[in-house]
Amino acid sequence: GENVEQHPSTLSVQEGDSAVIKCTYSDSASNYFPWYKQELGKRPQLIIDIRSNVGEKKDQRIAVTLNKTAKHFSLHITETQPEDSAVYFCAARGAGTALIFGKGTTLSVSS
Amino acid sequence: GAVVSQHPSWVICKSGTSVKIECRSLDFQATTMFWYRQFPKQSLMLMATSNEGSKATYEQGVEKDKFLINHASLTLSTLTVTSAHPEDSSFYICSAPSGDYEQYFGPGTRLTVT
Numbered sequence: 084g085e086n087v088e089q090h091p092s093t094l095s096v097q098e099g100d101s102a103v104i105k106c107t108y109s110d111s112a113s114n115y116f117p118w119y120k121q122e123l124g125k126r127p128q129l130i131i132d133i134r135s136n137v138g139e140k141k142d143q144r145i146a147v148t149l150n151k152t153a154k155h156f157s158l159h160i161t162e163t164q165p166e167d168s169a170v171y172f173c174a175a176r177g178a179g180t181a182l183i184f185g186k187g188t189t190l191s192v193s194s
Numbered sequence: 195g196a197v198v199s200q201h202p203s204w205v206i207c208k209s210g211t212s213v214k215i216e217c218r219s220l221d222f223q224a225t226t227m228f229w230y231r232q233f234p235k236q237s238l239m240l241m242a243t244s245n246e247g248s249k250a251t252y253e254q255g256v257e258k259d260k261f262l263i264n265h266a267s268l269t270l271s272t273l274t275v276t277s278a279h280p281e282d283s284s285f286y287i288c289s290a291p292s293g294d295y296e297q298y299f300g301p302g303t304r305l306t307v308t
Contacts, residue, residue, distance in 0.1 A: 114294075114295075115294070115295045115296075117296070124285065124302070124304065125301070125302065126287060126299040126300065126301050126302050127238065127287075127299055129296070132295070132296065134295060172237060172238070176295075176297070178294050179226075181228040181240050181243055181289075181297070182228070182240075182289070182297050183240060184237045184238045184239075185237065186236070186237045187236075187237050
């Protein structure tokens with residue numbers, strides 16, 4: 084089955100800096116790679132996703148890149164703000180299968 | 195987007211009792227639903243795949259006799275934690291796919307076993 088590795092587990096940046104979180108996956112059949120932000124005790128909130136037929140996707144300060152050959156994808160947050168502080172999860176799934184999550188990254192943005 | 199509801203949002207039960215959690219897709223039909231468990235400061239771990247009209251598929255290490263799943267209709271899946279113990283205390287989240295890509299998550303159920 085799918086296995087998703089996520090790094091780093093914690094990330095501290097200064098306000099205005101960029102933050103990068105990286106994930107690798109194992110199943111070449113996976114075709115959907117979302118990123119979630121989760122607040123304590125709440126459901127994961129989708130912030131951006133990318134499908135396997137696309138190499139990069141951007142939404143304002145957030146971007147995701149996908150390298151299918153290397154089986155890795157990354158989340159890039161530019162101009163970080165204190166409100167970006169949260170736990171972020173990457174995930175991967177193939178058609179008809181469940182999302183498998185990475186272990187999460189706790190991002191802290193200090194002002 | 196699609197909406198998934200979950201009930202109850204939190205429950206406290208005594209050790210040895212059973213607890214049922216409901217997951218509903220409100221505006222779409224879901225032949226498949228997924229159940230996840232999340233312990234504090236950990237990731238979401240897939241427990242099982244719930245299939246409408248057939249048996250659930252459990253992930254390795256998840257006891258099927260302890261976590262009973264019933265997918266009775268195209269909009270409802272239930273998870274029953276039988277003979278609950280304190281180590282079953284966790285955050286349980288269901289989700290349902292709509293199409294080939296995105297999964298929609300319920301708000302989660304906080305289970306505390308005393």
